[in-house]
Amino acid sequence: MQLPSRAFDSPASIGEALAVGSEVSQTLVRLVAINYAARGTNLYTFATLHGAPLAAAEPGAHITLHLPNGLERQYSLIRCDESKRTYQVAVKLDAASRGGSAFVHKDLRVGDEIPVKGPENHFPLHLNAPYTVFVAGGIGITPIWCMIQKLEALGRPYELHFASRTRAEAAFLNEIAATGKVSFHFDDEQGGRVLDVGLILQAAPRDAHVYCCGPAPMLRAFEAATKDWPEDQIHVEYFMPKEERATDGGFVVALNRSKKEFRVPKGKTILEVLEEAGISVPASCEQGVCGTCETRVVSGIPDHRDSILTPKERAENKTMFICCSGSKSDRLVLDL
Numbered sequence: 001m002q003l004p005s006r007a008f009d010s011p012a013s014i015g016e017a018l019a020v021g022s023e024v025s026q027t028l029v030r031l032v033a034i035n036y037a038a039r040g041t042n043l044y045t046f047a048t049l050h051g052a053p054l055a056a057a058e059p060g061a062h063i064t065l066h067l068p069n070g071l072e073r074q075y076s077l078i079r080c081d082e083s084k085r086t087y088q089v090a091v092k093l094d095a096a097s098r099g100g101s102a103f104v105h106k107d108l109r110v111g112d113e114i115p116v117k118g119p120e121n122h123f124p125l126h127l128n129a130p131y132t133v134f135v136a137g138g139i140g141i142t143p144i145w146c147m148i149q150k151l152e153a154l155g156r157p158y159e160l161h162f163a164s165r166t167r168a169e170a171a172f173l174n175e176i177a178a179t180g181k182v183s184f185h186f187d188d189e190q191g192g193r194v195l196d197v198g199l200i201l202q203a204a205p206r207d208a209h210v211y212c213c214g215p216a217p218m219l220r221a222f223e224a225a226t227k228d229w230p231e232d233q234i235h236v237e238y239f240m241p242k243e244e245r246a247t248d249g250g251f252v253v254a255l256n257r258s259k260k261e262f263r264v265p266k267g268k269t270i271l272e273v274l275e276e277a278g279i280s281v282p283a284s285c286e287q288g289v290c291g292t293c294e295t296r297v298v299s300g301i302p303d304h305r306d307s308i309l310t311p312k313e314r315a316e317n318k319t320m321f322i323c324c325s326g327s328k329s330d331r332l333v334l335d336l
Contacts, residue, residue, distance in 0.1 A: 026066075026117045027052065029087065031110055038171040041092040041139060042105065043078065046116060047085055054085045059147040060123035060237070063087055064284055064292070065104070066115040072284040072292075073100035076143035076213075076237075077119060087116065090171055092139040122291050122308050123237040125150060129209035132158040135197055135222060137214020138169065143237060144213055145172050152179060161185065163195035163214070194218075201225040213237040231312055238307035241287040245269055246303045246326025253327070255279070255336040256298045270322040274336075281322065281336065288324035295322050300332035 029046040037043045048054050057063075062076045075089035094101045108114075125147045126132075132151065136144045141162055151158050163185040164170040176182050185195040197218060202225075204210060210233060212222040219236055226234045249266035253273065264273050271293060274281055284292040288306030302320040309319075322334070 026115055029116045031112045037090050039168040041171050043090055045086050045088045057119035059125040059150045060143050061119035061121040063116050063118035067103050069103050071099050074290045090142045126209050131205050131208040133204045133208050133210045134160040135212040137163045137218040140214035161200050197221040198225040209233045211235040238289050242307045243305045245324040246305045251327040252331045254333045256333050283323050286323040288321045293321050293323045294319050296335035298333040298335050301328040303328045
């Protein structure tokens with residue numbers, strides 16, 4: 001059922017939302033379809049207005065929805081159809097929603113217009129891998145299903161291990177089954193036993209690229225099972241932070257371009273201190289999972305707490321995510 005278009009302007013106006021995060025392109029889009037995907041999960045299709053071009057996206061990318069209730073939420077793209085100028089995402093209603101998924105499920109209507117930022121990609125697919133192994137749990141299938149569609153189109157070899165608490169909660173079940181390259185695991189049909197990620201990785205070819213997206217216990221099991229693998233073959237995406245934010249404080253953050261300095265006290269993050277001082281920095285999730293606040297480090301040693309950088313990237317200390325990371329040195333100089 002098509003409802004009249006609503007262009008939201010409260011509590012944050014579209015103009016204000018479009019001004020945030022200028023380093024990443026933003027587009028005003030209209031919600032054109034809502035479809036059922038699985039129990040508790042809907043598909044949302046957004047189209048650009050008046051035939052405007054759509055920013056290209058590769059598998060693993062996500063977009064940020066600037067919701068009318070003032071929240072920003074990141075969702076992995078299921079597909080990005082440049083010919084139809086549409087983005088499609090899957091949103092699972094979280095029982096512990098902080099206002100994002102609950103608003104999308106209960107308040108967004110076909111015809112609504114909202115700003116969208118992106119796409120951005122911290123979980124890219126390596127097309128030149130000799131073999132690819134995917135491990136997905138629950139709604140974590142979303143970016144991986146996008147990757148599978150790409151590999152299917154290219155005829156590249158892969159296998160998928162997809163776990164869900166129940167069959168009814170597994171999105172894209174029939175489409176994925178049709179590939180013939182998937183092993184399903186439903187906890188309730190296994191007496192509550194969870195997927196044995198370690199066993200999967202033991203059987204995987206050692207030259208394979210391995211990907212995992214799912215709940216925190218699955219991701220921890222995956223990282224434990226791949227601790228001896230080459231770093232460039234391991235790919236993980238977190239929907240929730242894997243570490244607590246750094247709020248020990250006790251250091252000075254200096255801004256190299258504006259020549260301003262601030263002391264970060266205990267209980268505050270760098271981002272919070274800068275925002276209180278009126279310094280505008282693009283930010284969204286404030287948990288180190290979306291990548292919006294990535295900032296170049298000029299000098300000093302960050303205390304990395306994000307869920308994005310690889311161990312190698314952390315050791316290089318070229319960038320950091322100031323929404324959640326702190327400093328191990330008394331002085332930290334940022335390119336701001």
